[in-house]
Amino acid sequence: MxxxxxxxxxxxxxxxxxxxxxxxxxxxxxxxxxxxxxxxxxxxxxxxxxxxxxxxxxxxxxxxxxxxxxxxHPALVEAMRRQSEKPYCLGEEHELEIAVAEKIQQLVPCAERVAFCSSGSEAVQLALRLARAYTRRNLILKFEGHYHGWMDSTLVSHHAERSALGPIERPNTVLHSAGQVPNTVENVVVAPWNRLDILDRIFSERRAEIAALIMEPVQCNSGCLMPGDGYLAAVRDLCRRHGTLLIFDEVITGFRMGVSGAQGFYGVIPDLATFGKAVAGGLPLSVVAGSSGILEQMFGGGVAFGGTFNGNPISLGAAQATLNELSHDDGAALKQANRLGRKLTDGLAVRAKQEGISLKVTGFGAALSLHFTKRNELRDYRDTLDDxxxxxxxxxxxxxxxxxxxxxxxxxxxxxxxxxxxxxxxxxxxxxxxxxxx
Ligand SMILES: Cc1ncc(COP(=O)(O)O)c(C=O)c1O
The missing domain is CATH 3.90.1150.10 (Aspartate Aminotransferase, domain 1)
Structure with a gap:
C-alpha cells in the first residue's frame, strides 16, 4: 500500500x-x-x-x-482583453469569424467549410445530423469506450461494465444514463475498436443503413490507445465502399497531436471532423469541419442548426491567438509538448519497471495514460478492463x-x-x- x-x-x-x-x-x-x-x-x-x-x-x-x-498565456489574455472592449456577444456576423474559419481551413485537411458552436457535445450532434441528412440513412456506428459527449444519441457503450458488453463479435449497445431515451439503442450500432474483421462483418450485415461511423482517431477517453497500423486508412476505405460518412471526433486529438489533428498526423481524411477543447485554448468553442457539400446543407438543404453563442467574439479571439501560437514556427509548440510527453511516457515506464511494477503507458505524447496491467498489448476498451x-x-x-x-x-x-x-x-x-x- x-x-x-x-x-x-x-x-x-x-x-x-x-x-x-x-x-x-x-x-x-x-x-x-x-x-x-x-x-x-x-x-x-x-x-x-x-x-x-x-x-x-x-x-x-x-x-x-x-x-x-x-x-x-499572455497572447490569449491580450486577445480576450481586446475583444472584451468591443461588443463581446453579438448574435450577428463579425470579421473574426471569417479569420478563424480561414485559419482552420489552412490547418485542417478536411476543412473545406467550418461551423462554430460552443461545446464538443453540440458539435457532434451537428455532425451526426449533417451525416444523416446527407446519406438519407439513420444508423450511426460508434466504438466501445469512445466518448462523444453527454447527449442521448451518442452516450452508449462508453464505460460499460464487462458483464453488459455482450460478445465481442456482436457488442450490445449499452445505455449510460438514467433518463436517457431508450430507443437510442435502435439508432446506434456498436463495434470494438481496432478490429477490422468485426467491423467489416457489421458493415456487410447493415450494408446501406449506416449513415456515419464516428470515432476518436486515438481512443483518448478510454486509456489513450493508438490505432493499429493501417487501421484508420482501412476504415476510411470501408466507409467509402459502403457510402457511409467517416467522422473523426477530434475534440481531444485536435490541435494537440499536431496543428492538423490526427487526420494530418495519419494522412487519413474524414468527411467530417469535430473539434473543441484546445481550439480556443480554454474558452468555449467547438467546430464542425468538412466538405462544403455536407456543411452547406444547413443553408438551403433543410438541416436545422442554431446556437445563441455560436461565433462568440471572445471565444474566437482566444481561438485566433491559440491557433497563431500553435501554428507559429511550423507547429513548434505542439512538437515540444509531444516530445516532452514522450519523455514522460518513457521515463514512467522505466521507473515502474525498476520497482517491479507492471505499468504500461500509452498515448501519443501530449495525451498519455497509465495502465497498471500485465497485458503486453492494449488494443481496445475491453483490454483496459484488466487494469x-x-x-x-x-x-x-x-x-x-x-x-x-x-x-x-x-x-x-x-x-x-x-x-x-x-x-x-x-x-x-x-x-x-x-x-x-x-
Ligand atoms: C472525444 C470527445 N468528444 C466530445 C466531447 C464532448 O465535449 P464537451 O465536453 O465540450 O461537450 C468530449 C469531451 O470530453 C470528447 O473527449
Missing amino acids: IPVKARNFATSQQLLERARRSLAGGVSSPFRASFPVPLYFADGRGAHLTDADGNEYIDYVLAWGPMILGYR DRALLERVLLAALEEGLHLVPDGRMYVSAAHTESDIDQTLAAFERVFARGQ
Missing part, C-alpha cells in the same frame, strides 16, 4: 460543503467529483496550479484538455500528495507550457511514489 501523507485540503472541503447547499452535487460536472475532495483552485500560471489551500501542483489535467498553452484500478487510485492519490494533478482515469495531458524541468520533477516524484511499493 502506498502511504499517503496528509496534505491539507480543508478549504476545498469547506467550499464543497458550502457549494452543496446551492449547486447540485457541489460541482459543475460530475466528472470533477474526484478524490480526496473536489479541489477548488485559486490560481494558475503556465503549467502550474494553486488550490484554495495554497497547495501547488504541476497540472496534467489542463481543464480536461483545453489549456494547451497553459494558464494566463488494476485500485492501484491506479492509490498511485493518483500519492501523486497528488507529491503535487501532481492528473485526470482521475490516469490520463495526463502535456501542454506547450510544460518545461523540461516540470517533466524531470514529475519523474522524480513518480520515482518516489513507485519506490513506496504497491
Whole structure:
C-alpha cells in the first residue's frame, strides 16, 4: 500500500460543503467529483496550479484538455482583453469569424467549410445530423469506450461494465444514463475498436443503413490507445465502399497531436471532423469541419442548426491567438509538448519497471495514460478492463500528495507550457511514489 501523507485540503472541503447547499452535487460536472475532495483552485500560471489551500501542483489535467498553452498565456489574455472592449456577444456576423474559419481551413485537411458552436457535445450532434441528412440513412456506428459527449444519441457503450458488453463479435449497445431515451439503442450500432474483421462483418450485415461511423482517431477517453497500423486508412476505405460518412471526433486529438489533428498526423481524411477543447485554448468553442457539400446543407438543404453563442467574439479571439501560437514556427509548440510527453511516457515506464511494477503507458505524447496491467498489448476498451484500478487510485492519490494533478482515469495531458524541468520533477516524484511499493 502506498502511504499517503496528509496534505491539507480543508478549504476545498469547506467550499464543497458550502457549494452543496446551492449547486447540485457541489460541482459543475460530475466528472470533477474526484478524490480526496473536489479541489477548488485559486490560481494558475503556465503549467502550474494553486488550490484554495495554497497547495501547488504541476497540472496534467489542463481543464480536461483545453489549456494547451497553459494558464494566463499572455497572447490569449491580450486577445480576450481586446475583444472584451468591443461588443463581446453579438448574435450577428463579425470579421473574426471569417479569420478563424480561414485559419482552420489552412490547418485542417478536411476543412473545406467550418461551423462554430460552443461545446464538443453540440458539435457532434451537428455532425451526426449533417451525416444523416446527407446519406438519407439513420444508423450511426460508434466504438466501445469512445466518448462523444453527454447527449442521448451518442452516450452508449462508453464505460460499460464487462458483464453488459455482450460478445465481442456482436457488442450490445449499452445505455449510460438514467433518463436517457431508450430507443437510442435502435439508432446506434456498436463495434470494438481496432478490429477490422468485426467491423467489416457489421458493415456487410447493415450494408446501406449506416449513415456515419464516428470515432476518436486515438481512443483518448478510454486509456489513450493508438490505432493499429493501417487501421484508420482501412476504415476510411470501408466507409467509402459502403457510402457511409467517416467522422473523426477530434475534440481531444485536435490541435494537440499536431496543428492538423490526427487526420494530418495519419494522412487519413474524414468527411467530417469535430473539434473543441484546445481550439480556443480554454474558452468555449467547438467546430464542425468538412466538405462544403455536407456543411452547406444547413443553408438551403433543410438541416436545422442554431446556437445563441455560436461565433462568440471572445471565444474566437482566444481561438485566433491559440491557433497563431500553435501554428507559429511550423507547429513548434505542439512538437515540444509531444516530445516532452514522450519523455514522460518513457521515463514512467522505466521507473515502474525498476520497482517491479507492471505499468504500461500509452498515448501519443501530449495525451498519455497509465495502465497498471500485465497485458503486453492494449488494443481496445475491453483490454483496459484488466487494469488494476485500485492501484491506479492509490498511485493518483500519492501523486497528488507529491503535487501532481492528473485526470482521475490516469490520463495526463502535456501542454506547450510544460518545461523540461516540470517533466524531470514529475519523474522524480513518480520515482518516489513507485519506490513506496504497491
Ligand atoms: C472525444 C470527445 N468528444 C466530445 C466531447 C464532448 O465535449 P464537451 O465536453 O465540450 O461537450 C468530449 C469531451 O470530453 C470528447 O473527449
